[in-house]
Amino acid sequence: MTHQAKNILITGGAGFIGCNFVRHVLQNDASTKIINLDALTYAGSLDNLSNLPDPSRHFFVRGDICDRRLVDRLLREHQIDTVVHFAAESHVDRSITGPGAFVQTNVVGTYTLLEACRLYWQEEMKWNAAQCRFHHISTDEVYGTLSESDPAFTENAPYAPNSPYSASKAASDHLVRAYFHTYQLPVVTTNCSNNFGPHQHEEKFIPTIIRACKDQTPIPVYGDGRNIRDWLYVDDHCAGILAVLHGGRLGETYNIGGNNEQRNIDIVKLICRLMDRIKPDGAPHEKLISFVTDRPGHDWRYAIDASKLTKELGWNRAERFEEEMRSTINWLLTAAENAEL
Structure with a gap:
């Protein structure tokens, strides 16, 4: 069942993936109006929304997804027919240090959105499934961890979250599924692998490495650095989300992965090699690598099988990992320089 959003509420649209998706929609869906709801906590910034393409179709609202009165007002004021839910x-x-905030935002916030949409779309507007859509953005971490020999996670993998973060996202996934089966709310869910690219928060893994190289400070690597992640460039992720939003089957889950498994230590060394060329005065940057005590509940390996998305909707990631990493480094270095001016 195809769907074309007219008035779309994007939650968490001032964060890393959300702001990239805002740009992607403005560039690719010429008639869509965006209402961007973000609480502007540590992970969101209005700077992420500067220089948008066609900003006349983008309206920012600062607020909390747990604020039911605000969510109800936005749905009605803007006749929202589509929600893309990034906020988390x-x-x-x-x-690990503060799990309560994760339960509140990821579980209670998702419930608040689902219930508000159910009442507005189904009870008040009497819209059918073709007229509205709730797209929930989740993560591969809900599936738990893999050994090196295990096959990649498919959409049928059992849930086995190992951190308060992944447990709260798993709970939100289950709520979305329940609202489809109980109320026939038109939902789709996507579970993505590790993203990287412009506008990522500085505390995340890849920005941390780049910043350490720039500042000539130790690069912290958990354990022995052999943990494996599947890396996905954020633009490819946004293209996958839009493909599912337009053409995904209702009630279905689609994995969006990079087919690009890398050990953490290999990512560190790649960034160091690229930084050696970009900022040779600090070379060799590998001398900054510092192994630190592993964190509790550190999953060994994530890997996503995105063949369902490719088969059904024709999505594929662009295979240019080193080029994308170099572009990310240059973007983050430029952003850091501008912040220091």
């Missing part, structure tokens, strides 16, 4: 607490280390 997402940093594993923060979830």
Whole structure:
């Protein structure tokens, strides 16, 4: 069932993936109006929304997804027919030291949105499934961890979250599924692998490495650095989300992965090699690598099988990993220089 958003509420649209998706929609859906709801916590910034393409179709609202009165007002004022739900607490280390915020935002916030949409779309507007859509953005971490020999996660993999963050995202996934099966709310869910690219928060893995190289400070690597992640460039992720939003089957989950498994230590060394060329005065940057005590509940390996998305909707990631990493480094270095002016 194809869907074309007219008035779309993007939650968390001032964060990393959200702001990139805002740009992607403005560039690719010429008639769509965006209402961007973000609480502007540590992970969101209005700077991420500067220089938007066609900003006349983008309207920013500062607010909390748990604020039911605000959500109800936005749905009605703007006749929202589509929600793309990015807003989430997402940093594993923060979830270990302060899990309560993750339960509130990721579980209660998702419930608030679902219930508001159900009442507005189904009870008040009497819209059918072709007229509205709730797209929930999740993560591969809900599936738990893999050994080196295990096959990649498919959409049928059992849930086995290992951190308060991934447990809260798993709970939100289950709520979305329940609203489809109980109320026939028109939902789709996408579970993505690790993203990288412009506008990522500085505390995340790749920005941390780049910043350490720039500042000539130790690069912290958990354990022995052999943990494996599947890396996906944020523009490819946004293209996958839009493909599912337009053409995904209702009630279905689609994995969006990079087919690009890398050990953490290999990512560190790649960035160091690229930084050696970009900022040779600090070379060799590998001398900055510092192994630190592993974090609790550190999953060994994530890997996503995105063949369902490719087969059904024709999505594929662009295979230019080193070029994308170099572009990310240059963007982050430029952003850091501008911030220091």
